[in-house]
Amino acid sequence: DIQMTQSPSSLSAFVGDRVTITCRASQSTSSYLNWYQQKPGQAPKLLIYGASSLQSGVPLRFSGSGSGTEFTLTISSLRPEDFATYYCQQSYTMPYTFGQGTKLEIK
Amino acid sequence: QVQLQESGPGLVKPSQTLSLTCTVAGGSISSGGYSWSWIRQHPGKGLEWIGNINYSGTTYYNPSLKSRVTISVDTSKNQFSLKLSSVTAADTAVYYCARILVRLLYTPDWSFDLWGRGTLVTVSS
Numbered sequence: 613d614i615q616m617t618q619s620p621s622s623l624s625a626f627v628g629d630r631v632t633i634t635c636r637a638s639q640s641t642s643s644y645l646n647w648y649q650q651k652p653g654q655a656p657k658l659l660i661y662g663a664s665s666l667q668s669g670v671p672l673r674f675s676g677s678g679s680g681t682e683f684t685l686t687i688s689s690l691r692p693e694d695f696a697t698y699y700c701q702q703s704y705t706m707p708y709t710f711g712q713g714t715k716l717e718i719k
Numbered sequence: 720q721v722q723l724q725e726s727g728p729g730l731v732k733p734s735q736t737l738s739l740t741c742t743v744a745g746g747s748i749s750s751g752g753y754s755w756s757w758i759r760q761h762p763g764k765g766l767e768w769i770g771n772i773n774y775s776g777t778t779y780y781n782p783s784l785k786s787r788v789t790i791s792v793d794t795s796k797n798q799f800s801l802k803l804s805s806v807t808a809a810d811t812a813v814y815y816c817a818r819i820l821v822r823l824l825y826t827p828d829w830s831f832d833l834w835g836r837g838t839l840v841t842v843s844s
Contacts, residue, residue, distance in 0.1 A: 709768065
């Protein structure tokens, strides 16, 4: 199985900050990496697919980059509604696996 | 606008079979370019892929659950279903159904683009 490891596991930041979350895969997933946002009591929501493509309707402050085994999700200027847990997920090979999540909290 | 809704018992006894159904509203489960999936989330934990099915019934399962999982589709009812047998307390989780948007057939270029709200299933006697 491909293990997905996110760092940090939790992060505190101010509204307006730029934040970056990293996802590392135990083997290459090429660019087949998706990012999701989950708020408490809600289902995950797709933000980024194919490592860097923005899902329709997702604000431009979200961006993704990377390929191979290292990927990043960046939020350019945090808004209050961005405080949530973020997950990466590889679609490269079965079993499809998720990172453990990064909880983004307000400082 | 397509919506997914999970339904089924919220409490299942140990050793019994967990059965959930996902109803696809506002669109056809047979639409090209989509497959359908079940994912679960243990309380306070991360996400675990259970398995996929396409409209023709082809299935793929997580090897860690494969011996206990069956996913099926009923195109006449616009539904797909999950059965997980011989459950234990470790199967207590929120179960989500999700749609898979396949951008390029026969490639890994896909993502879970739409999710149901999830349903909590507790395994307890």
